[in-house]
Amino acid sequence: MPPPDPTNANARGQAGVRYYGAALVGTHVEDTTAVAERLLTRLERVHKCGRAWRADCPKPHRSRSTLSIAVGDTGAVLLKCWSGCTPAEVLDALGMELGDLFPKRLSRDMTPQERDAMREGARQAGWRAALTVLEREATILFVAIGMVLNREPLADADLTRLIEARERIADCRRALCGR
Numbered sequence: 575m576p577p578p579d580p581t582n583a584n585a586r587g588q589a590g591v592r593y594y595g596a597a598l599v600g601t602h603v604e605d606t607t608a609v610a611e612r613l614l615t616r617l618e619r620v621h622k623c624g625r626a627w628r629a630d631c632p633k634p635h636r637s638r639s640t641l642s643i644a645v646g647d648t649g650a651v652l653l654k655c656w657s658g659c660t661p662a663e664v665l666d667a668l669g670m671e672l673g674d675l676f677p678k679r680l681s682r683d684m685t686p687q688e689r690d691a692m693r694e695g696a697r698q699a700g701w702r703a704a705l706t707v708l709e710r711e712a713t714i715l716f717v718a719i720g721m722v723l724n725r726e727p728l729a730d731a732d733l734t735r736l737i738e739a740r741e742r743i744a745d746c747r748r749a750l751c752g753r
Contacts, residue, residue, distance in 0.1 A: 612670070650696070714736070
């Protein structure tokens with residue numbers, strides 16, 4: 575399969591995964607392009623979001639672009655559905671398994687320092703994704719507060735979205751605080 579075209583980031587499977595090179599260059603894992611392609615080519619409405627991607631979760635949700643995808647320092651694909659799906663549920667909908675998110679081991683075991691670097695990369699990717707969601711949900715709350723201050727009625731759909739915003743903010747707190 576040819577590498578995705580980074581100039582066509584909104585087409586299915588064309589998310590510019592060439593941005594990432596080999597994980598821990600010269601060590602023990604396959605090229606991260608192959609790992610990310612396994613997931614990104616199966617998702618819809620993939621678009622670049624900083625050093626990561628956003629896409630529609632393959633499970634049905636009302637809101638779009640709820641799936642955050644990043645590549646950790648070791649080449650493992652990190653994903654988070656902000657609508658509450660577990661990674662296993664997302665992968666099951668795509669006909670994949672959790673093992674498909676990790677680069678294939680080619681040689682030696684990781685050193686403790688490499689494992690620590692992998693954990694730190696995953697933690698930072700989670701923080702970046704959580705902060706992006708917090709920014710979007712704060713905008714939703716800001717708009718709702720403006721409507722209330724202007725004595726505009728909130729529709730049932732608005733109230734439902736505010737409840738969803740509260741749940742997403744709580745998810746972010748858990749991601750950032752580890753609880």
